Amino acid sequence: MCNPLKKNKKQFSSLWSVLGIVLILMPFPSAMAEYADVILNKNAEKEGMRPVIYPHWFHRIRFRCKVCHHELGFKMQVGGNDITMANILDGKYCGMCHNDEVAWGLEHCHRCHSGLPGLPTSIKGGDKAGGPGDY
């Protein structure tokens, strides 16, 4: 009656049930802004658009820091430049690449203007040493 094989099966299945329950009850990962995500909102909301979210990680895969922070003239300081849609359209700042040549063009407004309304110009990080300073 008491087949050891069957008992093993039973243990195996109860392991699955425990795993299943754990997976089902597993809380959603607590989402945080990705390290070094930048919010730009000096002008965006004033002009009736969502704040801009600039993901450093996304650009870093494709460009060295120096491309933006040297060639394109972005200061290494959040809010350090006066970036307007007018000068982007003139081919400055983001407009150096977002021109349908290097990267997709400016018709995709909402890919950049994608932030929650009310966010202040700032830089985000997921690390405890995010820094209290003048970023």
Added chain:
Amino acid sequence: MMATATIRSGGPQRREGRLPLLLLMWLVGGLLSMVHFVDAYAADVFANDGLHDPQGPAFMELQRPAEALAVLPADTAGNKVLWVKALRDGLIKPRTNIMPETKIQILDMDIIFSNTGDNDFVRFPHRAHTEWLDCANCHEEIFKTKFGATPIKMSAILEGKFCGKCHGAVAFPLSECARCHSVKPASFRGQFGVQPVEKK
């Protein structure tokens, strides 16, 4: 008596018939919850980050970080990516310039800073930095080119000045002390400051 006997003989049979079904259910349940978990991470990480507006028209067009970063060598802090390794291993090929006339300079020269209090000396590698940055990003505004000409304090770095301009904001954060404070004073036998470039 008869009824009890019937139940007894029927018991194991019923259980045996149920087992594969239960196993299947658990398997499907487990898989579904895994899909649900992965899906929640892939699709909703932006919905809960306090940053992106899920109502934004391009919300679903945006790439999620995990998709791009999970394939790169893992780190424990910041973006959880060893960016320098990813670059040197050729896993990413970020462009060095947009304008053809831009001069690309890589400097392979280390500096050892010994004024580090009780902590280990700092080895600053120019190579890793110039692979990403231009000389002008640091010199002369943040750091004077001449060794020792800029007094650097850890307290200022923690406030986002000097190294803290990037480390703690975009490069690996300041929780990673030993990555910079990497030279044991007791075992260091050379000269401080500019290190001789190793012949390769």
